[in-house]
Amino acid sequence: MNKTSSDTEKTSAMTQGLLAVWPICLGYIPIGLAFGVLAQKAGLGPLEIGLMSVFVFAGSSQFIAVSMVSAGAATASIIVTTFIVNLRHLLMSSSLSIFLKKVRREKLSLFAYGVTDESFAVNLSRFRHGDWNINAALVVNHAANLVWIASTVMGGYSGQFIPEGAFGIDYALIAMFICLLIYQLRARKYVIIAIIAGVLSVIFSLIIPGNSYIVLASVLAATIGVVFKKQIK
Known part of the structure; x- marks a missing residue:
């Protein structure tokens, strides 16, 4: 009986998370493709782009890093700049921490890895309304994560066929942040x-x-x- 109840809760969390995250995923596809194209123009290959999306997983920082690579910036400068830009995650994580006091450390670490501006906005809103839990929040974070990684790699492959500056792709991230602001x-x-x-x-x-x-x-x-x-x- 307990196992059935647990399975039902997990299914419910999966459904809740996917229903909440699909707009983010739709938004990530063009932005991820745009990043992949720009990264390819900067000289990065699909594997490097994919690894960057896995280990950095922060759109704004990745765009900044790629622009610095294009400008020939030193590796140390890129790392420091990325770190400083990502410090905003400290503020976001602090805001979410009040809802995660009873969560195990392993799950908390997995959740923290997937925090982005977009998933933060969705999870914070849902936690405030009360009908939300760590499992649904994890679905939001990592469904978005997978879509982002896949989109950036696809952009890296397709970049060789797209002229630099075409379709206004360098404006995609700014448009996403404007939408996030309006949402708040x-x-x-x-x-x-x-x-x-x-x-x-x-x-x-x-x-x-x-x-x-x-x-x-x-x-x-x-x-x-x-x-x-x-x-x-």
């Missing part, structure tokens, strides 16, 4: 914090070299939101 603007306070983050990001980009201004603007805007959450409604 559920109330006036979120709009205000988004505007603050945008203004700070522009100001810091003029002062701070590299891409670290993105993380700094995000942290500062989030801090302002927490400190003044009663005033910002």
